Amino acid sequence: KQEVTQIPAALSVPEGENLVLNCSFTDSAIYNLQWFRQDPGKGLTSLLLIQSSQREQTSGRLNASLDKSSGRSTLYIAASQPGDSATYLCAVRPGSARQLTFGSGTQLTVLP
Amino acid sequence: DAGVIQSPRHEVTEMGQEVTLRCKPISGHNSLFWYRQTMMRGLELLIYFNNNVPIDDSGMPEDRFSAKMPNASFSTLKIQPSEPRDSAVYFCASSLTRTNNEQFFGPGTRLTVL
Numbered sequence: 001k002q003e004v005t006q007i008p009a010a011l012s013v014p015e016g017e018n019l020v021l022n023c024s025f026t027d028s029a030i031y032n033l034q035w036f037r038q039d040p041g042k043g044l045t046s047l048l049l050i051q052s053s054q055r056e057q058t059s060g061r062l063n064a065s066l067d068k069s070s071g072r073s074t075l076y077i078a079a080s081q082p083g084d085s086a087t088y089l090c091a092v093r094p095g096s097a098r099q100l101t102f103g104s105g106t107q108l109t110v111l112p
Numbered sequence: 113d114a115g116v117i118q119s120p121r122h123e124v125t126e127m128g129q130e131v132t133l134r135c136k137p138i139s140g141h142n143s144l145f146w147y148r149q150t151m152m153r154g155l156e157l158l159i160y161f162n163n164n165v166p167i168d169d170s171g172m173p174e175d176r177f178s179a180k181m182p183n184a185s186f187s188t189l190k191i192q193p194s195e196p197r198d199s200a201v202y203f204c205a206s207s208l209t210r211t212n213n214e215q216f217f218g219p220g221t222r223l224t225v226l
Contacts, residue, residue: 032213043203044217089155093213098143099168100215102155 002027006090006103013080014111021075021106023090028068034100035064035075036089044089048075052095080110116218118204124224130192133221136185137206145205145215146179146189155203161187162209194225 003026013019023033032051036044048057048064050073056065063076077084087107091100117136125131137144145160159169161181169179176195181187191198201222205215 034214036217041222043219044205046214046216049214091155091215097168098162098207098209098213099145099157099160099171101157104154 002030002092002094002101004090004092004101004103006088006106008106009104010107010109012109012111015080015082017080017110018076018078019080019108021077021088021090021108023073023075023103025071025073025092025101027094028071029095030068031093031095033064033066033073034091034093035062035073036091038087038089038105040086047088077108080108082110082112084108084110116204116206116216118202118218118221120221121219122222122224124226125194126226127195128193129225130190131194131198131223131225133189133202133204133223135187135189135204135218137187137204138208138216139185141206141208141216142184143207143209143213144181144187145207146187147203147205147217149201149203149220150199158189158202191223194223196225199223199225 005024034049035047050066061078066073087105089105090103119134146158149155158171159179164181179189201220203220205217207215
């Protein structure tokens with residue numbers, strides 16, 4: 001059974017810092033990996049999706065990498081801003097099914 | 113596109129009552145997913161449909177839960193009878209399998225069962 005772990009569970013940084021959020025998964029036979037952002041009391045917003053054949057995806061200040069063989073993904077946020085404060089969730093789609101398995105998330109606080 | 117639409121946004125009901133949650137996927141998407149989010153268990157898949165057909169309902173907690181997708185633009189998740197432990201946020205998501213299968217989530221329904 002696929003298990004997804006996100007470390008750290010919470011992170012607090014001053015504005016302007018570059019930061020890395022980590023995601024690890026136990027079964028490397030994945031179809032894709034998706035990073036989401038969730039604001040308090042809100043739904044999930046898709047940030048980046050990496051297919052199993054890709055190594056990284058970039059969108060603005062966000063860069064996600066994937067190392068399938070080691071079961072790891074990272075989300076890099078450059079020049080963090082208070083508006084980046086949210087919970088970031090990593091989810092993997094197994095190769096044989098369409099549903100996502102989620103990590104428990106990293107709660108990020110960017111201090112002004 | 114308006115994105116995935118869910119209703120109601122909030123539902124408060126008493127134990128034993130029937131609850132129906134509704135979802136309209138993004139137009140043209142052919143996969144629909146129901147997830148539940150709680151503090152203790154995080155986000156869990158309940159059931160998903162492909163081309164209106166239920167494919168995997170192994171996440172449905174028990175017989176009190178049922179889901180239908182009568183057409184490509186509408187799905188319901190029903191709980192009957194509801195119990196306090198069903199209190200959670202229920203999310204609906206949709207995706208298009210012909211592309212990269214990126215899932216798009218609705219705003220969720222926050223259910224409180226007293």
